[in-house]
Amino acid sequence: MDTQQPVAVGAHVKVRYSSDAELSREHWPKESGVVKEDFGDQQASVSDREWALARRYAVALDDGRLVFVDPEDIEPA
Secondary structure, X not given: XXXXXXXXXXXXXXXXXXXXXXXXXXXXXXXEEEEEEEOHHHHHHHOOOOOOOOOOEEEXXXXXXXXXXXXXXXXXX
């Protein structure tokens, strides 16, 4: 996805996400959901720490989970 164009809140998207810490990022499955929040403006203010890194988007997956993802892990559905 072109990270220069932010995804709009309310947009249907596919995200790469996995809670399996053993699985490498390129093997994460794509899951469908809806963007609930874009934290783009707030992300820069918390990026100076090494722990609990901020993610740009909050996405409600179709299965009910709420996940937080970076721009490189999201694309229009």
